[in-house]
Structures are given as structure tokens and as C-alpha cells.
Amino acid sequence: MPKHFLSIENLTQRYPDGQGGELTVFEHASFGIDEGEFVCILGHSGCGKSTIMNILAGLAEPTSGAVLMDGFAVSGPSLDRGVVFQNYSLLPWLSALKNVTFAVQARHRDWSKAQVRAHALHHLAMVGIKDGAEFRKPSQLSGGMRQRVSIARAFANEPKLLLLDEPFGALDALTRGTIQDELIKVWSGTKQTVFMITHDIDEAMLLADRILLMTNGPYARVAESVEITIPRPRTRDEIVEHPNYYAIRNHLVHFLASRSADMAGQAGEATPSIETVHIDRTMPAAVDPGGDSPAEATLRAVNE
Ligand SMILES: Nc1ncnc2c1ncn2[C@@H]1O[C@H](COP(=O)(O)OP(=O)(O)OP(=O)(O)O)[C@@H](O)[C@H]1O
Ligand SMILES: [Mg+2]
Numbered sequence: 001m002p003k004h005f006l007s008i009e010n011l012t013q014r015y016p017d018g019q020g021g022e023l024t025v026f027e028h029a030s031f032g033i034d035e036g037e038f039v040c041i042l043g044h045s046g047c048g049k050s051t052i053m054n055i056l057a058g059l060a061e062p063t064s065g066a067v068l069m070d071g072f073a074v075s076g077p078s079l080d081r082g083v084v085f086q087n088y089s090l091l092p093w094l095s096a097l098k099n100v101t102f103a104v105q106a107r108h109r110d111w112s113k114a115q116v117r118a119h120a121l122h123h124l125a126m127v128g129i130k131d132g133a134e135f136r137k138p139s140q141l142s143g144g145m146r147q148r149v150s151i152a153r154a155f156a157n158e159p160k161l162l163l164l165d166e167p168f169g170a171l172d173a174l175t176r177g178t179i180q181d182e183l184i185k186v187w188s189g190t191k192q193t194v195f196m197i198t199h200d201i202d203e204a205m206l207l208a209d210r211i212l213l214m215t216n217g218p219y220a221r222v223a224e225s226v227e228i229t230i231p232r233p234r235t236r237d238e239i240v241e242h243p244n245y246y247a248i249r250n251h252l253v254h255f256l257a258s259r260s261a262d263m264a265g266q267a268g269e270a271t272p273s274i275e276t277v278h279i280d281r282t283m284p285a286a287v288d289p290g291g292d293s294p295a296e297a298t299l300r301a302v303n304e
Contacts, residue, residue, distance in 0.1 A: 003071070004032025005193055006056070006161060011065035013051050025051055026220040027265065029065070031212060031274055038187060038194045040204035041222075042252065043214030044260060049197045050086060053165050056195065057083045069161060079107050082159035084150045084167045086197075090138040096149045097134040100124060100156050107157045123156035124149065127182050144175035151179065155186050162187075164196040168203065177236060180206060188233075201252050205245070206234055212274075213255050219265035226251060226277040243281040251279060 010028050017023040025048040033039050041049055054060040056067055058077045067074040069081070090099045100120035108116065124134050127148040138146050147167060154162055167183075168176045180203060187194060198204050204211050205228055213224040230242045239245055 005035035005037075005070060006033040006195070007066075007068040008032070008052070008056070009066045009068065011052070011055065011067070012063045013048060013055070014063045024218050024267065026214075026217065029220075029222050031222050031225070033193060033195060035193055036191045038196070038207055038209050039212060040196045040198055040208040040210075041212040041214060042198065042201065042204055042256065043220065044216050044256065045199075047214045047217040047220040047260075049214065050165055053083070053163050053195070053197060056161070057081050057163050059083075079157060080159050081161045081163060082154035082157050083163045084147075084154050084165065086165040086169065090146060090149055090153075092138050095135050095137055096124060096129055096141065096145075097121065099138070099149055100153045103153050104156050120152075120156055123152040126155070126186055127152045127179065144171050144179070147171060148179060148182075151183065151186075155190075155192075158190070158192070160193065162192050162194045164194065166197050166199065169199070176203070183207070184233075201249060201256075202236075205230070205249060205252075206236060206239060211252065213252070213260070215260050216264040219267060221265050222274055223260075223263055223272075224255065224275045224277050227279070229278065229280045229282075244279055247279050247281050251277065 008029060008031050010030055012027045012029070013025045015023045015025065029048075029052065041052070043049055051060065055062050056074065058074045058081065074081075090096075091102065094102060097117070097120055100123060101116050104111070104116045104120050108119075111119070121130075121134065124130065129145060129148050129152060133141065133145060138149070141149070147170070151167060154164075168179055171179065184207060196204075196207065208228050210228065211226045212222050213226060214220050215223050226248065228248065229244045230239050230248075
């Protein structure tokens, strides 16, 4: 197996089910993420996405299995891994600016106050928190602005790995679009690796290099890795025109609508490996080495 920047190996999570029994959320989840990749994970509510993220962040211990980053086992939180939680978590008694400087100071203890402040202001401005908004406390900001501050704080720390748990879930469509664009702009200028949970297929297709698909729980598993074969830079308006867009989108919708339930694991089943799905409608059927029918030739799934 090739070495990945982030390796998730045989992760299993069980919880007491509250009735004296046990709930197996997922079993033997294994996948890898390369340095600089932007990977989204899609799956129905309760399949264990946040649980996986908390384990990657070092905030929770799996029942069994391991997470390796840069070859080292993840244990406990680290400044190398920045997290934006499902419900943003700013310190309510500090201004937006201080929420960011607080984190930057922890990372760069040798920086002067002025350096820390300039760095924080730069990252806040990148997500549109400026013109006085940076001096307001979270309760004086809108939900969208609070989420921008969380994102600025995570980016300002320049973690090697950025973990985003439905960061735009609570935002209206317009704000969501603006912050997605900002996220891509910031990510394009760094070599950060991003792992993001979302429920939004279009958001995942706009942002990700790859989308991991999880089957329903209990006994959930990561079943497929779908490559987003649409070149960057991508814009919301243009990607829908790309010949691969609807082919990939239909595959994702079909998975979530029916296959995620059909493929849901059973206790004790041997866990099959993740399938890589590569859909490319731009490739002429004539030069396709597989020699399938033109329709088949463009959709190919191979074991990793
Ligand atoms: N500390 C805990 N104790 C017991 N059960 C838990 C605990 N944390 C999570 N669970 C259970 O694990 C399952 C997965 O939860 P998780 O929050 O990871 O789901 P999710 O995929 O992030 O869902 P959503 O999309 O709704 O955020 C759920 O059934 C949940 O009830
Ligand atoms: Mg969740």
C-alpha cells in the first residue's frame, strides 16, 4: 500500500448503546489522504463522520485502529491539526481579533505582539472580517461572520491538516457561496491538506479533489472514493457546463439515495476495500483501452 500523508488504518468505533448493549458506528475503516489534497466525505446523518473527524483531530480515541500523520500516530490534539467544528466554537468573551491572536500566540510563542496582530488581521481580512467587525465579540456578529472567524482562526495557525465539520451547514446559500470561494482562495495559496464533512453534493463537487462516500450505519464503512475529474480553477457557474459534472453528480446522488443503504454493513462481515471511481466523459471512447461500449467506457471503478 502506498504511504499517504494521512493514513487511517482499520478504525473501529463502538459506543454503549444506552440499553446495556453496544453500538458499532463503523468497523475497519481504512483510507489515505495525500499531502495538499482536498477531500470531502459524504454520508447520511449518524454514519460516523464527526466521530472520524474527532479521532483525526486527536480529540477522541477509537475503540481500535490507528491514525498516522506524516508517519506518526495521532494521539491527543496538536497545533498541526486545525479544526472547524459543526457548531463554531469561538471564545465568547474575546473579540474576533483576539480569538485569532489567542490561537496564533499559542503557535508562535517567539513572535512579537505586533507580528501576531498583523498575521491575525491578514487572515480575518481574507475572509472578509474587516472595517471594524474584527473588534466585535461573537455575540455581536452574524452566524456567517462567526463561521468566517472560525475559518480564519484555523487557517491563521497554518496547520498541516485542516479538519472541517460541516463548516457552512448553518449558513444561507449566498453567504455559503462567498465563504466557499474564500476557502478555495486561501487553500489554493497554501499546501494544506483539507478533510471536510458536508451534506451538500454541489459544495463537495466545487471544492474537493476526491469525495469519500460512507454507507449508512451502524457498521458503516467508507465504500468509494470518487475523483472529481473537473479541472481547477472551478466556479459554480462553469462546473455545471463541464461534461463530467452531471455524470459524477448522478453517481453521488444514486449512492446517497439507495446504494448507501443497500451496501450498509452487517456485523462480522469482511470489509471490502474502497473502490476508486473515475468518471471521465471527456475521453473519446475510441482511444479508451478498455474497449467497452461508449457509455461504459467513461465510467470505471478500480480497486485501490
Ligand atoms: N459519545 C457518544 N456516545 C454514544 N454514542 C455516540 C457518541 N458520539 C456519537 N455517538 C453515536 O455515533 C453515531 C455517529 O455519530 P456522528 O456524530 O459521528 O455522526 P455524523 O455522521 O457526524 O452525523 P451528522 O451528519 O448528523 O452530523 C450516532 O449514532 C451517534 O448517536
Ligand atoms: Mg456530524
